[in-house]
Amino acid sequence: MKERILFLCTGNYYRSRFAELLFNYLAEKEELPFQSFSKGLRLSKRNKGPLSLYTNNYLRDKNIELPSRLRMPIPVSKDDFSYYDRIIAMDEVEHRKLMQEFFPVEENRIEYWSFADDYIEKPDLVLPKLEAKVYALVNQLKK
Template identity: 45%
Template sequence: MLNRILFLCTGNYYRSRYAEELFNHLAKLEGLTWRAFSRGAAERGSPDNVGPMSVFARDGLHEKGIVPEGATRDPLPCSLADFEAAALVIAVKEAEHRPLIERRFPTAAARVTYWHVDDVEFAHPSIALAMIDEHVRELVTNLQAEQGPS
């Protein structure tokens, strides 16, 4: 049985999509029994988002030789069922996402772990994606230790 991780950002377009794809790639390589999915904490994404996935996320993944499995799916807003389907929930920016999550999902808010990765208007993608890389690799290492040898 697979354990599931839910990654959240505001619109499920850039940071959460990148984290999802990177995690799933690394989890497969390491034989983890975990898979990630991602959603947006906001009820709808920004009208400025063009296409199903941010070019920054797509390019960052391609630079690592990762072909995003969900590159053609449109961003999805989070529902309470998404929280229920996840063993672990991570929102990528506490200051930005905690208020959204506490307002929309007060019964699930205590389950969320927060990172501190800024969106593109506050951090260049090379910085933000490197931070997500570090967080995801640390997460994979921790889950490997919990899971033990395959």
């Protein structure tokens, strides 16, 4: 059985989806027994479609094939905290507050990374750093 990793962000549209899609691509390529998914802590009606154009374009530029049918963003639920083996939130500053608000019991049981949203830091700066972090995670799991 594959271990399940959940990437969390606010809207499940940009950062967490990027991490999910890149991780699954790399895990399959390396034949690792891991599968990732992503969900959001506070979905937004501002999102236009299932996936950020930044995420879409960056992955396509790297020749990473996207699924033919992309799903819409999904909110995280209480049950997810027991279902997934590892949960990683994309930005501690932003997501710890949301965890305290919505899932205070789980706040300290998840990992936090430091990748700001696109209205704070430009995607052309964030995505290469997030890509490197996902690669590092995959390399760590290969050992």
